[in-house]
Amino acid sequence: MIANVAWMFLIILVFIILYRLLLKRLKRKRPTTENYLTLHPVEPNPANGELQFFFEQNTPKNVRISIYDINGNNEVEIANAEFKKGGNIFTVDTTKFENGEYFIELKTDFQKTSKRFEIKN
Secondary structure, three states: OHHHHHHHHHHHHHHHHHHHHHHHHHHHOOOOHHHOEEEOOOOOOOEOOEEEEEEEEOOOEEEEEEEEEOOOOOOEEEEEEEEOOEEEEEEEEHHHOOOEEEEEEEEOOOOEEEEEEEEOO
16 A cells, blocks of 8 residues: 555656646747837827827837838837836827828847837828
8 A cells, every 4th residue: 555655656756746847948949028118009099199008118218219101111210228227218209291001110130029009180
């Protein structure tokens, strides 16, 4: 009886060790999210006047911010600077743009993210 319990305990222990090794191997292939930023939805949409964009990041890094129209033309660079860790807000005067649909794009060394929004002045 004791031998059977010992064998079951050994089998369960080996299974747990193999399972943890498998999880470690699978996790190794995933990119870490520490280097990424999160661009929050554009509000209000459609936009007019001054529009505030909000994004968050876990580490301070250089971010290039640009706006371009729906066709990918007329790209305007808003900022190319290092932003701090945590929440960041930047403001854009939409009266400098024609009415229409645009994308706001944030680009770092690790990622490129964008959101679609509309301007109606």
